[in-house]
Amino acid sequence: MLIPPWLRSPFRAFPAAARACAVGLAATLLTWIGARAGHYDARPRVFLLGDSFIGNYRYAPGTRLEDDLARLDPDCRIDNWAQSGAEPLDFLLQLHRGELLAGKPRAVIVAFSADKFIAHERRPRTCSHGTNLAWLPWNRVGWRVLRSLPPGQQGLAFLQKAALYLYGGADAALAVWREKVEWDHDRRRMCRAQGDRYQRILARAREKLAYLDSLTIPSQPAFAALPFARDAAFMLRGLREEGVEAHVVLLPWGNPEIYARVCTPKALAAREALTTRMRDWLRDQGVPVLDLTAPEALSHFPGRTWDDANHPKDAAVFEYMSRRIVETWPRPGNWPVGPVAASEIDDDALPADGDLGMGGTDGI
Amino acid sequence: MQAILLALYWCAPDRIWQNRILLLGSLLFLFSLGKATAAILIVSTALEWAIALRLEKTETPRGRRAWLWGSLALNIGLLAILKFGRFFPSGETLFGSGSAWLKTLIPVGASFWTLQKMSLTLDVYFRRRHAEKDFFACLLFAGFFPTVLSGPIEASRNFLPQLEKKRAWDVRRFSEAIWLLALGAFLKAVIADNLSPVTEVLLKPGARGGSVLLGGYAYALQLYGDFAGYSYMARGIARAYGIDITQNFLAPFLTRNLSDFWKHWHASLTAFLNEYVFGPVSMRLRDRGTFGIVFAICATFLASGIWHGTGWLYVAYGGIHAAGISFLAMTRTWRKRMVTRFGKEGWYAIVCILVTFNWVVMSFLVFRSADLTAALAQLGALFRGGWGLSGVSVDWGTLGLSGLAVLWLQSRVLASRDVFWIFARPVWFRVAFYLVLGFLLTRFFAPPDRFIYFQF
Numbered sequence: 012m013l014i015p016p017w018l019r020s021p022f023r024a025f026p027a028a029a030r031a032c033a034v035g036l037a038a039t040l041l042t043w044i045g046a047r048a049g050h051y052d053a054r055p056r057v058f059l060l061g062d063s064f065i066g067n068y069r070y071a072p073g074t075r076l077e078d079d080l081a082r083l084d085p086d087c088r089i090d091n092w093a094q095s096g097a098e099p100l101d102f103l104l105q106l107h108r109g110e111l112l113a114g115k116p117r118a119v120i121v122a123f124s125a126d127k128f129i130a131h132e133r134r135p136r137t138c139s140h141g142t143n144l145a146w147l148p149w150n151r152v153g154w155r156v157l158r159s160l161p162p163g164q165q166g167l168a169f170l171q172k173a174a175l176y177l178y179g180g181a182d183a184a185l186a187v188w189r190e191k192v193e194w195d196h197d198r199r200r201m202c203r204a205q206g207d208r209y210q211r212i213l214a215r216a217r218e219k220l221a222y223l224d225s226l227t228i229p230s231q232p233a234f235a236a237l238p239f240a241r242d243a244a245f246m247l248r249g250l251r252e253e254g255v256e257a258h259v260v261l262l263p264w265g266n267p268e269i270y271a272r273v274c275t276p277k278a279l280a281a282r283e284a285l286t287t288r289m290r291d292w293l294r295d296q297g298v299p300v301l302d303l304t305a306p307e308a309l310s311h312f313p314g315r316t317w318d319d320a321n322h323p324k325d326a327a328v329f330e331y332m333s334r335r336i337v338e339t340w341p342r343p344g345n346w347p348v349g350p351v352a353a354s355e356i357d358d359d360a361l362p363a364d365g366d367l368g369m370g371g372t373d374g375i
Numbered sequence: 376m377q378a379i380l381l382a383l384y385w386c387a388p389d390r391i392w393q394n395r396i397l398l399l400g401s402l403l404f405l406f407s408l409g410k411a412t413a414a415i416l417i418v419s420t421a422l423e424w425a426i427a428l429r430l431e432k433t434e435t436p437r438g439r440r441a442w443l444w445g446s447l448a449l450n451i452g453l454l455a456i457l458k459f460g461r462f463f464p465s466g467e468t469l470f471g472s473g474s475a476w477l478k479t480l481i482p483v484g485a486s487f488w489t490l491q492k493m494s495l496t497l498d499v500y501f502r503r504r505h506a507e508k509d510f511f512a513c514l515l516f517a518g519f520f521p522t523v524l525s526g527p528i529e530a531s532r533n534f535l536p537q538l539e540k541k542r543a544w545d546v547r548r549f550s551e552a553i554w555l556l557a558l559g560a561f562l563k564a565v566i567a568d569n570l571s572p573v574t575e576v577l578l579k580p581g582a583r584g585g586s587v588l589l590g591g592y593a594y595a596l597q598l599y600g601d602f603a604g605y606s607y608m609a610r611g612i613a614r615a616y617g618i619d620i621t622q623n624f625l626a627p628f629l630t631r632n633l634s635d636f637w638k639h640w641h642a643s644l645t646a647f648l649n650e651y652v653f654g655p656v657s658m659r660l661r662d663r664g665t666f667g668i669v670f671a672i673c674a675t676f677l678a679s680g681i682w683h684g685t686g687w688l689y690v691a692y693g694g695i696h697a698a699g700i701s702f703l704a705m706t707r708t709w710r711k712r713m714v715t716r717f718g719k720e721g722w723y724a725i726v727c728i729l730v731t732f733n734w735v736v737m738s739f740l741v742f743r744s745a746d747l748t749a750a751l752a753q754l755g756a757l758f759r760g761g762w763g764l765s766g767v768s769v770d771w772g773t774l775g776l777s778g779l780a781v782l783w784l785q786s787r788v789l790a791s792r793d794v795f796w797i798f799a800r801p802v803w804f805r806v807a808f809y810l811v812l813g814f815l816l817t818r819f820f821a822p823p824d825r826f827i828y829f830q831f
Contacts, residue, residue: 017546024546027805028553035810140822174817181814 032177039179043112046183050113052088058109059091060102061122064262066093068194069201069324079333084340090116096138099127099243100156104143106250107153111146119250120336122260124321125282125289125304128239129226136160136242145171152249201318216273216320223278226285234288235295247296259293260301260336265321268314301339303332376403377612384616390541397519397616398511404520408483413518415453415485420492420517422449424510427496431506439500446496450489457485483829484524486682490647492517494531497651504532512538521612525605525828527623527643534620542617551795555611557809558784558794561816563604566777568821570597573770578743578753583761587753589769591736594743596777599627601827602641607794621646622794626785627735631727633699636735644679652678669701676700688747695738 017024057080059065065076072078077089090113092105102121109116137143144160147153147168157168175182234240250257264270264282274282286304293300302308316325323329380400387393405413423446430442495513498504507513516534517523570593577590606623613620627640637645653675660667680693703710717723737754744750787796797805 015544017549025550027802028550028809030802031806031809031813034806035813135822140820142818171817174813177810178814178817181810182818185818 035177035180038181039176042180042183046112047114050088050090054086054088055117056088056090056114058106058113058116058119059089059093059122060097060105060119061093061260061262062097062127063093063095063322064124065122066091066095066097067322067324068197069318069322070326070329071198074326074329076329076333079329080336083333083337087340093122094138094143097143098134098137099123099239099246101137101143102243103152103156103246103249104137104146106246106255107148108143108146110148116255118256118258120258120260121246122262123243124262124264125286126264128234128237128243128289129285130237130239136164136238141167142171144168145175147172152252155245201324212319213269213273216269219320220270220274220278223281224275226278226281228281228284229288231288231291235292240292244296247298257298258301258336258339259296259298260332261289261293261304263303263309263312266314266317266319267309267312269317269320299339301335303335308335381615385544390538393542393616394512394515394538397618398515401515401518401520401523405518405523408524412483415457416488416518416523417514419449419453419489420514421510423492423495423517424507424513427499427506427513428508430496430499443496443500446493450493454485454489487526487528488517488523490528490644490682491522491526491531494529494647498530498532503530504535507531507535519613519618521609522620525602525609525826526641527606527609527621528647529620529643530647534618537618545617547798548614548617551798552611552614554795554797555607555614557812557816559604559607559609559611561604561812562600562607562781563826564820564823565600565815566781567597567600567604568824569773569819570594570600570777571821571824573597573773574743576768576770578740580749580752582753582756582767583763584756584759585762585764586767587740587756588736588762589764589774591740591757592778593774595628595732595736595739596774596781598739598742598827599624599640599781600777601824605826605828625792625794626789628732628782629728629785629789630731631724632703632731633696633734634703636731637696637700640735644682648675648679665705668704672700672704673697683742686746688741688744688750691747691750692738692742695734695741699734 021029059077059080067075070076075091077091080089081087090109092109094101094105097105102123106116106119135141141164144164144167147156157165160168229237235244247257247259264286270279270282290300290302290304303312311331312323312328316323316328318324380396384393384396387396402413405416426442426446426449430439430446433439433442495507495516499506507516512535513531515538516529516531519529519534522529574590574593574597577586577593582590603624610620610622621643623641623643625639625642627636630636630639653671656674657668657671660670663670676693676697677690678693679696680689680691683689683692713723737757740753740757741750744753788794790796791799797808800808
């Protein structure tokens with residue numbers, strides 16, 4: 012009785028809008044069913060989470076990290092959910108995206124470099140203006156992340172979640188477009204690049220790395236208290252709460268040749284100090300770590316294997332990385348750290364409300 | 376908050392409760408903008424209301440004129456004190472350069488609601504409407520939350536009668552409100568905010584001719600997306616409450632002359648200035664022929680320029696438009712001959728559209744500049760040449776797609792002379808369009824920038 016007529020028969024009241032919603036929902040449902048079917052595999056599933064180092068357009072299909080890993084261990088199914096520009100909170104959202112579209116993984120490999128927590132310029136907490144918030148899970152982890160967002164971003168998260176159900180089909184089409192068309196185009200452009208490109212890369216790297224000269228290296232507790240570090244700690248604990256085994260790969264911090272050319276000795280020393288902080292921080296998290304910043308490992312990442320300051324392009328890099336990963340491969344029942352109890356995860360793990368909004372964060 | 380207010384509003388038993396709920400929402404919004412803004416608006420509206428009542432009771436023309444001038448002095452004086460202090464050559468405010476306390480008093484959107492408030496008295500003076508006896512209705516009119524920040528500038532004779540009867544729920548009108556909101560959000564969040572960094576790159580100091588020209592086009596699209604987006608959203612919110620407010624934007628970039636442009640761009644300000652500046656001045660000078668018209672045009676655009684902001688920059692902005700429209704007034708006969716010779720459509724129309732658009736872009740370059748020197752430097756670069764874009768990183772995709780989207784939307788509006796053209800389309804088209812619009816809105820929005828017109 013109390014329900015107004017337009018709400019009782021929305022198709023009559025809003026013929027186009029209601030149909031648009033129905034079409035969107037149906038397309039999403041079909042896409043998700045198709046994605047699940049496409050990802051169906053009886054083998055244990057491993058997700059790769061990371062930023063553009065891992066989700067890298069410079070590698071042609073068949074030469075990417077997931078392809079090398081799959082060749083080395085055919086008993087596992089590897090899905091790469093890395094995304095360009097991803098921040099630690101995005102890693103968590105990528106995981107839930109993968110869970111929804113492919114299924115729950117047995118383990119995840121999270122790869123990032125030592126500068127991941129350093130916000131030398133105002134940087135949002137999630138990439139792509141917060142569109143990843145659509146993948147916020149409907150569980151306690153999701154609720155805690157939501158509570159840690161400023162009010163405006165909470166509204167955005169609800170909007171994105173609503174849009175996710177309407178535009179799941181379009182999202183899939185966009186993802187295919189990006190991988191098959193945009194990445195292909197970018198790779199061709201990179202191959203055709205002229206000689207002055209290297210000069211532009213140098214200039215950009217000089218500009219981007221200038222902050223290292225004035226950077227004050229935080230103490231270890233201050234490093235752990237950085238907003239992005241707290242997001243990453245929450246992600247790692249959240250993974251363990253959900254019973255997903257996490258394995259971290261500490262990636263080399265950039266092209267050594269370019270860094271040597273554009274950085275002052277002080278900046279290089281700051282880079283070393285921050286790498287040490289990151290190593291210590293990872294040790295405190297109690298997760299297995301594959302450290303690719305050790306001197307022996309770094310010898311496999313010489314300047315010629317990099318495309319620009321931060322992205323490798325040589326197939327040998329991923330071959331080496333995949334060999335090292337498989338040596339310490341997370342196998343069921345063979346993990347040094349088991350799932351933690353939910354009570355171990357406290358709300359302090361996340362930045363407080365407004366502490367690190369989508370508007371960005373100040374430097375350390 | 377909006378959802379609660381809207382639900383309460385439509386559950387209200389009569390118009391009185393509907394008005395109270397709207398007033399409550401408006402007051403909450405005003406106080407959220409700042410106590411100073413709310414206090415200044417309430418006190419000045421009370422004075423305006425009292426003046427309008429006294430004006431109605433006064434019978435003698437002299438007495439009526441005195442009350443009118445009192446109202447004008449109150450409103451223009453308030454604006455001058457709070458906003459236009461920097462007009463002085465020293466660059467100081469009326470209270471000196473160190474008047475930090477004055478800055479805290481500067482109310483948000485004052486240029487908009489001051490004009491809107493003035494129509495309470497102006498409509499009574501010109502006997503277009505009786506003086507409103509209900510102070511709270513006047514306060515709701517002056518501080519109506521969708522329009523208080525950046526218009527559209529509404530006339531009291533259009534707004535106040537709508538408060539005199541209960542607004543009835545209408546599904547069709549609600550659909551139209553949602554459409555306006557979605558379109559406005561698209562123009563702001565997808566078009567304007569994505570173009571903002573493109574404009575920044577192209578119009579950085581020292582940019583060469585080609586970069587300035589392209590930057591001018593980008594800024595024109597950005598400004599349209601920003602201001603028209605706000606106006607559409609304001610109109611959509613008002614419509615969701617069953618209130619009709621003026622259509623502020625139609626298809627400005629497809630108009631064939633500057634005179635038409637101002638009927639499509641910020642139409643509510645144009646209507647106000649036409650009614651209260653151009654009309655009276657041209658009537659008074661009607662015996663002076665073209666000179667009278669040109670003088671009235673200059674007076675109107677001087678007022679428009681000064682209304683926009685502080686300093687000589689905005690006088691120059693008004694001056695560019697005044698020069699353009701004066702040229703149109705002086706070449707009326709010649710233009711008629713051209714139309715007779717070449718016809719209204721075809722290449723002549725295209726040339727007219729291009730000339731108008733480029734003239735407008737030139738004025739926008741002035742409008743965007745920090746000061747007159749910077750504006751002259753950019754205009755100078757435009758005329759000095761240097762059309763290559765080497766060394767400038769142009770986001771052609773964003774610029775091109777935004778331009779196409781804006782032109783397509785404006786062509787639809789122009790074809791039907793109505794922003795609700797979508798409702799005349801078949802259902803399948805609307806379904807597809809809503810899906811695309813929603814997708815772009817939720818996936819390609821940029822981090823929000825402040826609305827450009829909030830500074831006024």
